[in-house]
Amino acid sequence: MKTAVVFLSMKGETIAPGMKIVNLEKGYTNIMAEYIQEVLHNDLVEIVPERIYSTDHFQMINEAKEEFENNERPAIQPINADIDACEMIFLGFPNWWATMPMPVFTFLEQYDWTGKKIVPFVTSGGSGFAHAIEDLKKTCPEAEILEGLAVLGHEVENEKKKIQDWAWRVYQEEEMKKNLNDFDSFKNEDALNFGLKVCEIAEREYKRQVRIRVVYDDVIVFQYLTGDLVGGEWLDKKEKTVKKTGKSSICTYYHPEEFKEIQGDNSCAMFGGGVPYLINGENHGAFIVSGLRHREDHDLVMKALESIKKN
Numbered sequence: 639m640k641t642a643v644v645f646l647s648m649k650g651e652t653i654a655p656g657m658k659i660v661n662l663e664k665g666y667t668n669i670m671a672e673y674i675q676e677v678l679h680n681d682l683v684e685i686v687p688e689r690i691y692s693t694d695h696f697q698m699i700n701e702a703k704e705e706f707e708n709n710e711r712p713a714i715q716p717i718n719a720d721i722d723a724c725e726m727i728f729l730g731f732p733n734w735w736a737t738m739p740m741p742v743f744t745f746l747e748q749y750d751w752t753g754k755k756i757v758p759f760v761t762s763g764g765s766g767f768a769h770a771i772e773d774l775k776k777t778c779p780e781a782e783i784l785e786g787l788a789v790l791g792h793e794v795e796n797e798k799k800k801i802q803d804w805a806w807r808v809y810q811e812e813e814m815k816k817n818l819n820d821f822d823s824f825k826n827e828d829a830l831n832f833g834l835k836v837c838e839i840a841e842r843e844y845k846r847q848v849r850i851r852v853v854y855d856d857v858i859v860f861q862y863l864t865g866d867l868v869g870g871e872w873l874d875k876k877e878k879t880v881k882k883t884g885k886s887s888i889c890t891y892y893h894p895e896e897f898k899e900i901q902g903d904n905s906c907a908m909f910g911g912g913v914p915y916l917i918n919g920e921n922h923g924a925f926i927v928s929g930l931r932h933r934e935d936h937d938l939v940m941k942a943l944e945s946i947k948k949n
């Protein structure tokens with residue numbers, strides 16, 4: 639699914655807790671945007687206002703207040719990405735006067751959001767999104783607004799894991815809705831094509847060899863093990879996780895509370911790489927990859943499924 643991380647952020651002077659002025663080399667929202675981009679491997683796009691705000695922080699705050707009070711649409715530099723081609727946009731901004739900075743409104747009004755999903759994220763001095771979500775919905779009513787995340791600006795570096803887990807979970811849950819793992823009937827060539835596609839993508843994008851298995855009604859219908867068999871037992875563990883839970887193994891990592899039955903069970907694996915093989919919505923087996931990092935294993939399965947579904 640084509641996505642982009644679009645953000646506005648100010649470097650330079652900002653207020654830290656205790657009303658202390660600090661000088662940032664990189665704005666907090668910019669840092670958060672980079673964390674998201676690190677897990678989604680997508681375009682990172684900055685919204686840059688044409689005007690130059692004052693380097694004096696208190697004066698800058700007043701300039702932004704004036705824009706807000708006059709409901710201005712300050713000009714922005716051309717956006718360096720094909721937003722029309724994206725299905726999903728992670729949209730990040732600092733909270734300015736309890737809503738989005740006015741140049742973000744300018745950005746939003748440049749596009750047709752029909753059929754697109756927006757995942758908002760904000761950094762703030764304490765009031766989180768405040769009115770931003772409401773204003774986002776009003777500005778682009780055609781877009782589907784997904785679960786956002788608010789982080790305190792000065793805490794952004796401590797929240798890296800939370801930010802990355804949230805971004806990846808939201809992305810992945812949307813992708814699963816596309817039912818790329820659901821087929822009309824079982825065909826051997828689907829299993830074979832899946833395996834070949836995984837090898838091709840692993841070699842091209844990850845430069846790694848992986849282990850692959852497709853199981854259908856308890857029969858291994860495709861399997862590929864590289865020369866190094868160490869770690870081959872992960873295929874068994876992921877297969878068992880999918881069979882016992884009926885869900886992707888990555889799902890058990892993100893929602894452990896829902897899968898108590900396999901917690902502490904060493905014969906299962908609660909991380910990515912196992913995806914149910916559905917026939918008309920019914921669980922019949924699993925597509926499994928191991929050898930990369932856990933989100934990457936899951937991503938690889940989904941990329942291969944998307945590719946064979948397209949052809």
Ligand SMILES: Cc1cc2nc3c(=O)[nH]c(=O)nc-3n(C[C@H](O)[C@H](O)[C@H](O)COP(=O)(O)O)c2cc1C
Nearest residue numbers: 647648665666667732733735736762763764765791
């Ligand atoms: C013009 C302006 C208005 C702000 N208004 C608010 C506000 O209403 N509520 C709040 O919690 N923080 C407010 N802040 C603090 C910022 O949201 C916070 O410092 C943010 O993390 C800055 O992100 P950045 O470094 O990416 O620009 C404001 C900051 C600026 C510059």
